[in-house]
Amino acid sequence: MTQKDPKLLIQPGPQLRQQMTTPVVMRDVWYALTPATLAGIWFFGLGAFLVLLACIAGAVLVEWYFAPEEKRGYFLGDGTAILTGWLLGLTLPPALPLWMAFLGGVVAVGIGKTIWGGMGANIFNPALVGRAFLLATFPIAMTTWTAPGDFFTIPSSLFALPLMTGVVDTVTQASPLGMMKFEHVDTPFIDLLFGNTSGSLGETSGLLLILGGLYLWWRRDLDWRIPVGILGTAIIFSLILFMVDADKYPGPIFTVFSGGMLLGAIFMATDPVTSPLTQKGTWIFAIGIGLLVVLIRVFGGFPEGMMYAILLMNAATPLIDMYTQPRVFGRELDQK
Amino acid sequence: MAKEQLAYDEFMKGLWRENPVFVQVLGLCPLLAVTNSAINGLAMGLASFFVLLGSSILVSLFKSYIPKQVRISCFIIIIATFVTVVDYTLAAALPVIHKELGAFIPLIVANCLILGRMEAFASRNTLRMSVADAFGMGAGFLFALVSLGAVREILGVGELFGIALFGANFEPWVIMILPPGGFITLGVMLLYFNWLEEKKNKIDKQLATEDGVN
Numbered sequence: 001m002t003q004k005d006p007k008l009l010i011q012p013g014p015q016l017r018q019q020m021t022t023p024v025v026m027r028d029v030w031y032a033l034t035p036a037t038l039a040g041i042w043f044f045g046l047g048a049f050l051v052l053l054a055c056i057a058g059a060v061l062v063e064w065y066f067a068p069e070e071k072r073g074y075f076l077g078d079g080t081a082i083l084t085g086w087l088l089g090l091t092l093p094p095a096l097p098l099w100m101a102f103l104g105g106v107v108a109v110g111i112g113k114t115i116w117g118g119m120g121a122n123i124f125n126p127a128l129v130g131r132a133f134l135l136a137t138f139p140i141a142m143t144t145w146t147a148p149g150d151f152f153t154i155p156s157s158l159f160a161l162p163l164m165t166g167v168v169d170t171v172t173q174a175s176p177l178g179m180m181k182f183e184h185v186d187t188p189f190i191d192l193l194f195g196n197t198s199g200s201l202g203e204t205s206g207l208l209l210i211l212g213g214l215y216l217w218w219r220r221d222l223d224w225r226i227p228v229g230i231l232g233t234a235i236i237f238s239l240i241l242f243m244v245d246a247d248k249y250p251g252p253i254f255t256v257f258s259g260g261m262l263l264g265a266i267f268m269a270t271d272p273v274t275s276p277l278t279q280k281g282t283w284i285f286a287i288g289i290g291l292l293v294v295l296i297r298v299f300g301g302f303p304e305g306m307m308y309a310i311l312l313m314n315a316a317t318p319l320i321d322m323y324t325q326p327r328v329f330g331r332e333l334d335q336k
Numbered sequence: 337m338a339k340e341q342l343a344y345d346e347f348m349k350g351l352w353r354e355n356p357v358f359v360q361v362l363g364l365c366p367l368l369a370v371t372n373s374a375i376n377g378l379a380m381g382l383a384s385f386f387v388l389l390g391s392s393i394l395v396s397l398f399k400s401y402i403p404k405q406v407r408i409s410c411f412i413i414i415i416a417t418f419v420t421v422v423d424y425t426l427a428a429a430l431p432v433i434h435k436e437l438g439a440f441i442p443l444i445v446a447n448c449l450i451l452g453r454m455e456a457f458a459s460r461n462t463l464r465m466s467v468a469d470a471f472g473m474g475a476g477f478l479f480a481l482v483s484l485g486a487v488r489e490i491l492g493v494g495e496l497f498g499i500a501l502f503g504a505n506f507e508p509w510v511i512m513i514l515p516p517g518g519f520i521t522l523g524v525m526l527l528y529f530n531w532l533e534e535k536k537n538k539i540d541k542q543l544a545t546e547d548g549v550n
Contacts, residue, residue: 097507111520115527136511163494165507 020220022119026079028221032212033086033267039194039208040201043148044094047155048201052089054098055130058105059085066114080119084108087127087267090202091260091307092134095146095155097166100138104130124314125274128307135307141166145198147173173198177259177303180250192257199259206257213266222270225279229286230265230293231256237294249298261293264306274314281317281324288313343468350472356449357480357522358529363449366440367481368518374497377485379433381478383422383441388450388477390418392470395458402459411454412445419444449477480525487521488512 041049063081064072075081085105092101108130116122135142146155149171157166175198176187191197195205203209216222234255241249255261269275269289276285289309296305356362366384371377394414395402402410423441426434434441444450453473458466489495492512494502511517 100507133511136514136516137509138507139510141507160505160507163502163507164505 022078022080025221026083028216028219029083029267030079030086032215032221033090033202034212035208036195036202036205036212036263037086037090039205040090040094042151043195043204044146044201045149045151045153047153047158048094050098050154050158051092051094051096051101051201052086054101055089055092055105055108056082056085058102059088059109059130060105062106062109062114066110075118078119080113081109084113084126084130088130090263090267091127091131091200093142093145093199094201095144095157095166095168095172096134096141097160097164098158099160099162100134100141100166104134107133120273122273123318124311125268125271128268128311128314131307132311143178144168144172145175145178147171147198148196175199175259175303176254177297180254180258181297181303186250186254187258189253189257192254200263203260203263206262209262209266213262216266216270222266223272223275223282225282226270226275226286227265229283230269230290231261233287233290234261234294237291238298241294241298255294255297259297259304260306264293264310265289268306269310269313274317276317276320276324278321278324278326281320284320284324285313285317288316343464346465346468347472347475350469350474350476351479352476355476355480355529356473357477357484358525359533360449361526362452363447363477364522366443366447367484368515368522370437370440371481371485371488371518372492372513373489373495374482374485376433376436377481377483378478379426379430380437380440381474381481383426383437384444384447384450384481385474385478386422387415387418387444388453388474389467389470390421391415391450391454392458392466393463395454396461396463396466399459407459408451408455411451411459415450415454416445449473484518484521484525487525488517492517 037052041052059081060076063075067075085108088104088108089101092104108126111133112124112126112129113119113122141157146168155166155168157168160166174182176192177199179187187197192204193207195208197204213222213227217224235252238250238252238255242251250258269286276282292309292312293305296302296308302308350356354360357364357367363384366380370380391411391414395411398410419442422444423434426437426441453469457469461469486496489497490501491509493508494500494506500506509517512521
């Protein structure tokens with residue numbers, strides 16, 4: 001936190017001003033998310049944009065309301081609330097009623113972040129807390145996927161009154177993961193790559209998500225070990241399963257490009273607040289997520305496991321940090 | 337007159353200022369387990385209310401005869417007597433609700449709120465005060481159970497005491513009738529009560545300083 005009038009100013013020697021502040025990093029993530037978001041809006045129409053706006057509105061409103069009055073500008077200015085709402089929006093089905101999306105944003109920042117003490121103090125990824133709440137609260141609306149459709153058609157379910165069910169009037173279609181799990185139907189790779197499939201509004205376009213990830217890596221905002229670890233583990237694990245029984249289990253390419261795998265691995269698991277601090281810990285964290293995702297997807301009851309995998313490893317993060325603390329220089333390992 | 341004031345004070349203390357759930361955070365096991373509907377909360381609250389009142393009267397009457405060394409066991413036996421009465425009465429009069437509440441009626445025996453009131457209040461105060469205290473604490477617990485049950489029932493199934501509120505198109509919040517919904521609702525209510533308390537303290541402080549200036 002910068003002080004306008006610091007009481008104590010220490011300036012030994014020439015110093016390099018650190019360029020990487022929270023607002024800067026957050027804005028980088030915005031830029032990285034933009035292509036995949038635009039693709040989602042392009043495929044699912046203006047309705048998807050409204051869902052995103054509703055999430056962001058909910059998140060920002062709670063952040064503003066619970067911030068200390070004199071610091072409101074600072075709390076909102078760092079861009080984390082907008083990012084939380086944005087990420088949450090990307091994980092929601094495009095025909096979700098707006099009031100539910102708004103509620104998700106409220107829960108994400110309220111219960112996911114503010115209650116723990118604000119930015120940097122939360123244990124779980126706020127956007128995923130919001131999504132987990134929505135999935136447990138509205139299981140049907142949260143798993144009604146619409147097929148990509150006309151840009152200007154807005155599903156009327158969006159405008160359902162608060163507390164009322166949205167009636168989906170557009171074409172519904174099972175997501176690639178659901179089709180794989182329940183009907184064993186594969187989705188063409190080219191559709192998974194560009195995002196022309198049903199699914200959450202920001203998770204369908206694999207290519208653009210990877211582009212965003214590369215940008216973040218180039219800007220050094222992102223620990224490359226986490227996505228590499230998650231995707232590597234998932235590829236190896238699903239390859240083994242695929243070789244055991246190719247008819248029953250999906251292949252590694254499908255595993256990586258379907259569902260929220262890329263969105264989660266690149267943008268959610270890498271949240272610096274909820275991932276381990278040490279390099280060794282980061283690898284454990286990433287491999288754990290990769291294993292859990294494939295386990296839940298293949299053997300669990302849900303078609304998608306990314307959200308629960310990340311939340312579970314978030315819960316394990318303090319433990320991982322405790323066990324992977326490096327030796328203090330010049331000291332024996334057991335001395336503390 | 338002074339005595340009346342005191343008894344009223346004890347009552348309000350239990351209902352609001354030292355509410356067993358929202359302020360003391362006691363008796364959470366039945367609270368979270370049975371409040372998936374307002375009617376269950378009401379039944380549980382009334383059952384606990386009756387047990388608390390009956391035990392308070394008996395303990396307060398017999399307080400000088402109960403040996404200090406074995407007082408907890410004596411309290412438990414007295415409480416268990418009233419719990420048995422409630423258990424059989426409910427089973428005979430309202431078998432459906434009795435079945436819904438299940439093991440939580442016998443478990444009132446182990447409710448720390450009731451045992452706590454015996455130990456901390458009824459065994460040390462006059463009958464009159466103990467009755468006031470039991471009324472306050474019982475009403476406070478009832479209030480907490482019913483309000484929690486009402487919130488969860490309204491959001492969870494769109495009904496209140498079994499009456500539909502929102503029509504056919506209501507989208508139920510499934511989580512609210514599941515255990516996590518109980519925790520979330522209770523958490524939000526605790527938050528609200530703490531916020532009220534903080535606000536009140538702030539006002540009191542302000543008044544105190546203003547008085548000081550004057």
